[in-house]
Amino acid sequence: MERYTEEKYRTLYDAKENELERLREKSAESAWKPAYHIHPQYGLINDPNGLAYFNGEFHVFYQWYPFGAMHGMKHWAHVKSADLVNWDRLPAALVPVEDYESHGAYSGASLEVDGMLYLYYTGNIKYSAEERSANQCLAIMDQEGKIQKYENNPIIEGVPQGYTGHVRDPKVFEKNGRYYMLLGAQRENLTGAIIVYESGNAIDWSFKGELNLQIDFPDSVYMLECPDYFELDGKDVLIFSPQGLKPEGHDYHNLYNVMYAVGHLDVEALSFEPENFQELEKGFDFYAPQTFAGKHNERLLFSWAGMGEIDYPSDKEDWAHCLSIPRELCLVDGKLAQRPADMLKQLRVKSETSSVTIESGSLMIDEGIGQHELEFKLDTVDADIFGIELFASEKEGLVLEFDRSSQAVSLNREKFASSFGGEYGFVRSSELKIDSSVRVQVFIDHSIAEIFINDGEAVFTARVFPEKGSNGIRLFSDKKVSCTYTKHELKQGITR
Ligand code: FRU
Numbered sequence: 421m422e423r424y425t426e427e428k429y430r431t432l433y434d435a436k437e438n439e440l441e442r443l444r445e446k447s448a449e450s451a452w453k454p455a456y457h458i459h460p461q462y463g464l465i466n467d468p469n470g471l472a473y474f475n476g477e478f479h480v481f482y483q484w485y486p487f488g489a490m491h492g493m494k495h496w497a498h499v500k501s502a503d504l505v506n507w508d509r510l511p512a513a514l515v516p517v518e519d520y521e522s523h524g525a526y527s528g529a530s531l532e533v534d535g536m537l538y539l540y541y542t543g544n545i546k547y548s549a550e551e552r553s554a555n556q557c558l559a560i561m562d563q564e565g566k567i568q569k570y571e572n573n574p575i576i577e578g579v580p581q582g583y584t585g586h587v588r589d590p591k592v593f594e595k596n597g598r599y600y601m602l603l604g605a606q607r608e609n610l611t612g613a614i615i616v617y618e619s620g621n622a623i624d625w626s627f628k629g630e631l632n633l634q635i636d637f638p639d640s641v642y643m644l645e646c647p648d649y650f651e652l653d654g655k656d657v658l659i660f661s662p663q664g665l666k667p668e669g670h671d672y673h674n675l676y677n678v679m680y681a682v683g684h685l686d687v688e689a690l691s692f693e694p695e696n697f698q699e700l701e702k703g704f705d706f707y708a709p710q711t712f713a714g715k716h717n718e719r720l721l722f723s724w725a726g727m728g729e730i731d732y733p734s735d736k737e738d739w740a741h742c743l744s745i746p747r748e749l750c751l752v753d754g755k756l757a758q759r760p761a762d763m764l765k766q767l768r769v770k771s772e773t774s775s776v777t778i779e780s781g782s783l784m785i786d787e788g789i790g791q792h793e794l795e796f797k798l799d800t801v802d803a804d805i806f807g808i809e810l811f812a813s814e815k816e817g818l819v820l821e822f823d824r825s826s827q828a829v830s831l832n833r834e835k836f837a838s839s840f841g842g843e844y845g846f847v848r849s850s851e852l853k854i855d856s857s858v859r860v861q862v863f864i865d866h867s868i869a870e871i872f873i874n875d876g877e878a879v880f881t882a883r884v885f886p887e888k889g890s891n892g893i894r895l896f897s898d899k900k901v902s903c904t905y906t907k908h909e910l911k912q913g914i915t916r
Contacts, residue, residue, distance in 0.1 A: 423522050424546040428485070428492030431515050440486065447739040448916055452867035452885055455791045456767055456913035457725070458482065458499055458507060459742035464489045467589075467646060467708035468722040468743050469496055470513075470530040470539045473715055475563050478504055479537070480722060481513050482743060483527060489735035491728070494524035496541065499914070500565075504714075504746050504763040507914040513559070513567050514541065520555045520574045522546070527589040527646060528556075529710060531599075533622045537561040540601065542588035543574055552585035553578055556603070558623065576601075576617060580627045582608055587615065589646045591710075592622065600687050601625060602647040604660065612637065612644035612662055616690060632691045633658075635681060640664040645676075646708040649685065652719055653751045656685035658692060659700060659721075661708050670828070670849045671699045675729055676707055680756050696754050702850040703871075703881035704833065704841060705741075711749065719749040720761055725868055725881050733838040733885035734867065744881055745863050745870055757876035760793075760863060768793065768908040775904050782896035784812065785905060789864055789891045793908040796860040798822075798901055806897035808860065810869055811836075816890035818869060818882060824854045829873060831880045838885040850878040865910075 432440075443462035453459065463486040470481035477500050484497035496514035499507040514525040521543030528541035543555035555574035561567045579587040586606035593600055601617040614633065617625040641664040648659040659680045665672040681697035700709070701723075709723035726732070726741035734740055746761040776785050789810070800806055807821040807829075819832040833839065834846035852858075852873065861872040871880040895903050 421547050424548050428487070428490060429523055429546075430487070431493055431517055432486055432495060432512055433515060433517065435486070443487070443738050447737050450734060450737045450739065451888060452734050452737075453739070453916045454742050454865040454868060456505070456910055457742040457745065457865050457868060458722075458914060460484060460497065460739050461509070461916065462739050463487060464491065464740040465497065465743070466491070466724045466726060466741060467527045468710045468724065469527050469541065470537075471710050471712035471720075471722060472530045472532065472537055473713060474530075474532060474537045474561070477502055479530075479561075480507075480743070481539070484512070488738045489732070489740035494526055494544070496525050496539075503766055504761055505766045505913050509915060510565075513539070514569070516543070518543070518569065518573065520577075521557060523552070525557070526554075527708065529591040529648070531592045531594070531622065535563065538592070538622060539567070540590040540592050542590065544588070545585075554585055554587045556590050556601070556625070570623070575623060576625050579605075580615065583613075583615070584608060584610070586643055591647050591649055593649055595687055602631070602649055604643065604645040604647050606643045610642050611639060612641045612664070614644055614647045614660065616687065629690050633681070634692060634694055635697055637662065638664075638666065640666060646710065648709065648711050650711050650719055652749060655682050655751060656692070657682050657756065658685070659709060659711065670702070670851055673845055673848055674704060674707070674727055675844055676727065678706060678709060678723075682751065682754055682756065698755075700756065701758070701879050701881060702848050703831070703879065704848055705868075705883045706744065706881040709744075714748075714761070721747045721749055721758065723881070725883060727841070730841045730844070732883065733840055742868060747876075750876070752877070758879045759872060759876040760861065764793075764863075767910040767913060769911050770909040771906060773904065773906040775902065776895065777900065777902040778895060778897055779900050780898055782809075782894050784892050784894050785903070786893040786907060787891060789893060789907070790866055791910050792864050793910055794862040794864065794893070795906040797904040798858045798860070799856060799903075800897065800899065800901040801856050803897045803899040803901050806899075806901050809894035809896065810862065810864065811884055811886040811890045812892035812894040813887070813890040816886055817894065818884050820860070820871060822852070822854055822858060827851060827854055829878060831871065831882060833882055833884050836884055836890075837887055840885070848880060852878055
């Protein structure tokens with residue numbers, strides 16, 4: 421069948437003279453570029469891919485469209501680090517020039533096999549604006565970091581019977597000497613599923629069937645993207661990104677959302693028995709996360725700190741999005757808690773602690789915040805509504821509000837001249853048990869705040885695009901509240 425053509429389906433190799441230099445120069449001037457979050461120098465990034473601690477280094481690949489802030493021909497960009505803090509930008513790892521990936525090297529994961537890093541990804545194929553197919557592909561990175569596409573690609577051609585062309589995002593793991601590949605899929609009746617392939621050598625695959633998740637998704641769920649799987653404290657955990665969920669109470673308020681399920685996986689029997697499943701994050705800009713084993717076999721996660729179908733204020737500067745900071749996952753009472761990876765402490769260059777008490781009202785407690793980690797302990801016995809405003813100025817502010825009477829916490833990002841995404845609401849919230857003390861840890865990086873409450877019990881990721889001068893911290897409360905506040909100045913981790 422004839423392939424679809426459109427201007428946005430061209431690769432880096434088709435760049436016009438000086439085109440990339442011009443893009444780089446234009447977006448370098450942005451005041452919103454993060455300092456230690458992985459982000460593009462120009463163009464748009466989305467999902468983290470192929471995450472690995474391999475041969476003594478951390479490798480992060482991610483979806484990248486070079487020619488501006490739009491979803492077009494996706495490449496795999498590549499950065500690496502010895503410490504999760506200082507990142508080196510490397511040449512694009514996958515440039516989709518082959519027929520089996522004619523419309524992009526889509527998301528996937530990696531696995532170390534015989535001392536090599538196997539990078540699994542989806543070759544996206546488009547026949548028209550609507551019609552598509554998918555191939556599953558392999559590239560191999562050796563110990564020197566040289567990456568080559570597998571000569572007999574694709575390793576899985578097309579999609580299995582019963583599914584539409586939406587089959588993608590391979591996650592491969594080994595269990596009892598066999599290899600298994602999970603893929604996000606759409607059934608022919610336009611509902612979402614996870615399907616499984618198996619292999620004895622991690623190269624030749626056969627279709628095994630659909631994973632029985634035993635979760636009753638509403639029929640509106642039309643696709644499950646980016647499945648991820650790992651073991652944690654003797655439990656099996658699945659993370660996936662369903663599309664088509666409707667908002668429900670505090671949950672699923674983004675256009676696309678992320679869920680996890682803790683339970684028991686019997687992959688041979690294609691069954692997953694969930695003990696608990698729910699939304700993973702409460703923020704606005706969190707999608708398609710992927711996990712991997714760190715240096716000490718701890719479970720680390722990176723996510724796309726962005727959302728599809730929304731115009732972001734940096735689009736006009738020809739760059740869009742960043743990844744989250746690396747987070748460590750822990751199980752607490754059967755629930756998944758996300759905490760900033762311990763190695764991020766190496767970002768700190770200067771720390772200061774202070775204390776302040778207010779009887780009621782609001783008080784600016786600091787200014788000049790842009791590239792910082794902030795830790796707050798808020799103590800109050802009877803305040804009903806209290807909280808912290810970040811990126812605060814006369815006109816702007818990101819408002820984190822605790823509400824004792826409804827035992828909830830909310831985050832409001834409406835109050836910005838460059839507010840955006842309002843079509844999906846400006847407020848996100850979570851239930852939270854509010855006692856006499858609340859702990860809040862925030863990573864701020866120019867145009868992003870990642871907020872961890874009570875050691876990762878609730879986490880909010882929010883992009884905001886403040887005006888110059890919106891860099892204060894304001895404390896507010898309806899009754900007496902005491903706040904212990906530590907500010908860590910953080911260093912640059914990646915070139916802009
Ligand atoms: C998720 C996703 C994946 C796909 C990739 C394309 O954000 O849609 O399912 O592989 O992005 O960039």
